[in-house]
Amino acid sequence: MTVSIDGQRLWSSLMSMAEIGPTANGGSCRLALTGEDAAGRRLLLDWCEALGCTLRVDRVGNLFIRRAGRRDDLAPVATGSHLDTQPKGGRFDGILGVLAGLEVFRALEDQGLVTERPLELVVWTNEEGSRFAPAMVASGTYAGVFSVDDTLSRRDADGVTLGEALEACGYAGELPVGEPRLDGFFELHIEQGPVLEDAGESIGVVTGVQGMRWFDVTLEGQSAHAGPTPMRLRHDALAAAAHLIDRLQAHALADAGGDTKVTFGCLEIDSPSRNVIPGEVRLTVDLRHVVEAELDALQALFERELAAAGETFGVAVSQQRIWASPVVAFAPECIEAVEAGARAQGVPYRRMMSGAGHDAVYVSRVAPTSMIFVPCRDGISHNEAEYASPEHCALGAQVLCDALLGRANRPA
Amino acid sequence: MTVSIDGQRLWSSLMSMAEIGPTANGGSCRLALTGEDAAGRRLLLDWCEALGCTLRVDRVGNLFIRRAGRRDDLAPVATGSHLDTQPKGGRFDGILGVLAGLEVFRALEDQGLVTERPLELVVWTNEEGSRFAPAMVASGTYAGVFSVDDTLSRRDADGVTLGEALEACGYAGELPVGEPRLDGFFELHIEQGPVLEDAGESIGVVTGVQGMRWFDVTLEGQSAHAGPTPMRLRHDALAAAAHLIDRLQAHALADAGGDTKVTFGCLEIDSPSRNVIPGEVRLTVDLRHVVEAELDALQALFERELAAAGETFGVAVSQQRIWASPVVAFAPECIEAVEAGARAQGVPYRRMMSGAGHDAVYVSRVAPTSMIFVPCRDGISHNEAEYASPEHCALGAQVLCDALLGRANRPA
Numbered sequence: 001m002t003v004s005i006d007g008q009r010l011w012s013s014l015m016s017m018a019e020i021g022p023t024a025n026g027g028s029c030r031l032a033l034t035g036e037d038a039a040g041r042r043l044l045l046d047w048c049e050a051l052g053c054t055l056r057v058d059r060v061g062n063l064f065i066r067r068a069g070r071r072d073d074l075a076p077v078a079t080g081s082h083l084d085t086q087p088k089g090g091r092f093d094g095i096l097g098v099l100a101g102l103e104v105f106r107a108l109e110d111q112g113l114v115t116e117r118p119l120e121l122v123v124w125t126n127e128e129g130s131r132f133a134p135a136m137v138a139s140g141t142y143a144g145v146f147s148v149d150d151t152l153s154r155r156d157a158d159g160v161t162l163g164e165a166l167e168a169c170g171y172a173g174e175l176p177v178g179e180p181r182l183d184g185f186f187e188l189h190i191e192q193g194p195v196l197e198d199a200g201e202s203i204g205v206v207t208g209v210q211g212m213r214w215f216d217v218t219l220e221g222q223s224a225h226a227g228p229t230p231m232r233l234r235h236d237a238l239a240a241a242a243h244l245i246d247r248l249q250a251h252a253l254a255d256a257g258g259d260t261k262v263t264f265g266c267l268e269i270d271s272p273s274r275n276v277i278p279g280e281v282r283l284t285v286d287l288r289h290v291v292e293a294e295l296d297a298l299q300a301l302f303e304r305e306l307a308a309a310g311e312t313f314g315v316a317v318s319q320q321r322i323w324a325s326p327v328v329a330f331a332p333e334c335i336e337a338v339e340a341g342a343r344a345q346g347v348p349y350r351r352m353m354s355g356a357g358h359d360a361v362y363v364s365r366v367a368p369t370s371m372i373f374v375p376c377r378d379g380i381s382h383n384e385a386e387y388a389s390p391e392h393c394a395l396g397a398q399v400l401c402d403a404l405l406g407r408a409n410r411p412a
Numbered sequence: 413m414t415v416s417i418d419g420q421r422l423w424s425s426l427m428s429m430a431e432i433g434p435t436a437n438g439g440s441c442r443l444a445l446t447g448e449d450a451a452g453r454r455l456l457l458d459w460c461e462a463l464g465c466t467l468r469v470d471r472v473g474n475l476f477i478r479r480a481g482r483r484d485d486l487a488p489v490a491t492g493s494h495l496d497t498q499p500k501g502g503r504f505d506g507i508l509g510v511l512a513g514l515e516v517f518r519a520l521e522d523q524g525l526v527t528e529r530p531l532e533l534v535v536w537t538n539e540e541g542s543r544f545a546p547a548m549v550a551s552g553t554y555a556g557v558f559s560v561d562d563t564l565s566r567r568d569a570d571g572v573t574l575g576e577a578l579e580a581c582g583y584a585g586e587l588p589v590g591e592p593r594l595d596g597f598f599e600l601h602i603e604q605g606p607v608l609e610d611a612g613e614s615i616g617v618v619t620g621v622q623g624m625r626w627f628d629v630t631l632e633g634q635s636a637h638a639g640p641t642p643m644r645l646r647h648d649a650l651a652a653a654a655h656l657i658d659r660l661q662a663h664a665l666a667d668a669g670g671d672t673k674v675t676f677g678c679l680e681i682d683s684p685s686r687n688v689i690p691g692e693v694r695l696t697v698d699l700r701h702v703v704e705a706e707l708d709a710l711q712a713l714f715e716r717e718l719a720a721a722g723e724t725f726g727v728a729v730s731q732q733r734i735w736a737s738p739v740v741a742f743a744p745e746c747i748e749a750v751e752a753g754a755r756a757q758g759v760p761y762r763r764m765m766s767g768a769g770h771d772a773v774y775v776s777r778v779a780p781t782s783m784i785f786v787p788c789r790d791g792i793s794h795n796e797a798e799y800a801s802p803e804h805c806a807l808g809a810q811v812l813c814d815a816l817l818g819r820a821n822r823p824a
Contacts (some may be wrong), residue, residue, distance in 0.1 A: 101422075193640025212639070214686060222790055226675035226698045227622070227767030228605025231664045238676055245654035252643045263638035264650055265686040272624060272678040272698045284686045286638045355639030379636055379645075407674045 001026025057173025090386025419806025468587025502798025
């Protein structure tokens with residue numbers, strides 16, 4: 001079964017969706033389960049109903065939009081992503097994955113084709129985490145990571161629970177969370193990084209997600225006047241922090257394969273003053289690697305370097321690991337289906353690990369899964385300036401289409 | 413002429429003065445030219461008038477309290493410091509220098525002695541700079557660094573000028589600023605650093621003040637998601653800043669003589685977030701050295717290291733020098749007078765440069781000057797916990813007494 005998607009129609013869907021919750025600088029604001037998010041869902045459902053699809057909504061508001069197959073007794077092959085955005089989000093993050101699924105349905109409809117297994121287009125609730133923490137809470141609930149009750153009782157900044165928001169916007173469904181079981185899941189997404197663009201490649205065949213660990217670090221020295229305090233008698237918390245940062249940066253940059261990532265996103269000096277030696281510094285550490293054992297080693301190195309920096313500068317150090325996300329490997333047969341699709345397009349592509357979290361990461365716990373990345377300009381996302389070209393969106397949707405059909409039509 | 417000061421009486425004066433403007437945790441709050449500062453001055457003047465001293469007040473409120481000599485046609489030998497404090501200041505910073513001068517007058521009176529040259533006890537207005545910026549504005553005006561009109565028109569946070577505050581508290585004097593010319597000036601002060609305490613020494617013979625240069629630095633990279641952005645494609649402003657800090661720290665620590673000081677007191681990341689690579693960092697740099705040419709070399713090194721850090725991390729860097737204070741050398745004959753006094757006490761002492769600014773630094777432009785330091789606990793000052801022991805205060809006052817008498821009694 002060969003089906004060509006219509007890149008122009010896909011682009012037009014993307015631009016129409018962006019008209020809901022538009023922001024001043026060309027982005028979108030559809031926070032989860034707000035009126036804007038509901039309007040975005042409504043637009044999608046209108047389009048899908050026109051194709052004869054059927055809708056089920058689960059108890060945490062995930063939408064399952066089914067296109068019937070020949071064998072509706074078999075588990076569906078699914079695709080999808082999310083329609084909610086950051087407060088100043090772009091037009092592509094999540095949305096491309098949903099509307100590419102719609103485009104596959106439309107292309108099948110154009111050609112009057114029916115797959116063996118049913119297809120399911122999924123819209124996951126509250127992926128961004130901007131309104132209700134944490135991110136990806138509803139796909140995580142689907143995968144059994146969070147309980148339904150916990151998820152429904154998550155509150156936004158105004159104290160509104162996710163359950164109340166679902167009722168208010170009309171998406172509190174009846175389908176038990178975890179249904180339907182999926183035969184497989186493919187998610188198309190913008191890369192949200194610069195790797196494909198930098199390499200001149202059009203498709204990322206995503207083989208998994210790098211592991212990640214977050215730490216809060218405190219360095220306590222002694223604040224003192226810069227003038228009268230000799231270097232050797234100082235307890236400079238910032239000097240110790242800078243030493244730690246510099247050592248770990250050098251370590252990560254020395255990894256020629258580029259699989260080691262260290263980021264210090266926040267650094268705060270207590271009561272800073274130009275001529276006072278910093279007495280206390282708090283900073284955050286984000287460590288990532290594509291191999292779990294290497295991530296263990298990276299954490300051990302961080303702990304050693306932190307202790308050494310404290311000793312060198314006479315500063316008391318402490319750290320707390322506040323989050324850990326293991327390395328995830330996607331299903332080989334799904335990865336191969338995506339790779340075959342990329343190869344068929346004759347464009348440069350690469351196998352790569354995702355650096356960011358996605359709904360597919362949770363879904364991969366309960367169904368064979370892979371992802372498809374397309375380049376985004378300058379690697380920018382979560383930003384009104386986020387952009388993916390029509391050509392790359394179309395290429396991604398075509399690879400998605402091939403992967404979906406291949407899996408949906410394989411022998412039972 | 414040998415005169416012994418009374419350490420117990422000096423301590424008692426210090427504790428009495430601390431009762432004016434007391435703070436919750438045992439410190440003092442006498443912001444310049446407030447009711448508290450005026451009350452402190454009044455207490456001192458009551459004590460001095462009981463000794464038969466005469467008062468002149470100059471146009472910026474500096475007090476000149478004279479004890480007559482045999483040769484009142486000769487320029488006076490002076491001592492003094494300041495009575496104003498930080499908002500949560502201690503009992504010693506400035507105050508010790510004033511009340512030690514009082515104690516010298518009292519000891520002379522006890523023994524019925526008169527010096528050849530007159531002695532002058534000086535209280536400089538607004539040393540701390542907490543109420544009116546900059547610090548040491550009135551001794552700077554005395555030395556010709558600031559004009560009288562400029563100084564009188566400095567405003568506090570409420571818009572009150574220094575001139576108005578002088579009128580309000582009754583210390584707007586008639587004496588032309590710059591008078592009287594001094595034959596010499598000695599200032600006793602707590603060290604405000606940890607060097608003497610650390611070395612177990614009781615007296616610092618201050619030979620001058622280290623030079624100082626202040627810079628504002630901006631590093632502009634590119635913020636991006638920590639997860640999907642490879643290390644080699646990052647433009648991490650914090651990584652560049654940390655590299656700069658670490659390099660300069662290492663350089664300063666490698667100076668075995670301890671004359672090189674580098675301090676990064678403030679560092680701020682623009683829109684920090686745990687999993688976002690810092691796009692912009694602003695930091696402050698404070699460079700100090702006791703030799704002007706070495707300070708030039710240190711600045712050049714800083715500029716090279718900043719450029720190199722920018723290049724290494726793909727970050728645009730810029731810096732602005734916002735303040736420079738040259739190395740100051742005190743008068744050899746005054747330094748020797750202090751050193752002789754320290755030696756006579758038979759206590760461990762050292763020659764040292766001051767790391768902080770003092771009224772004596774400005775006065776040294778127009779009169780032969782030196783300073784005497786005594787240890788303060790843990791090097792802490794500008795803090796309610798500031799403390800110097802009665803023994804060290806007495807030792808410092810005795811060395812001051814010897815230096816003053818030696819100079820006041822030398823042949824004309």
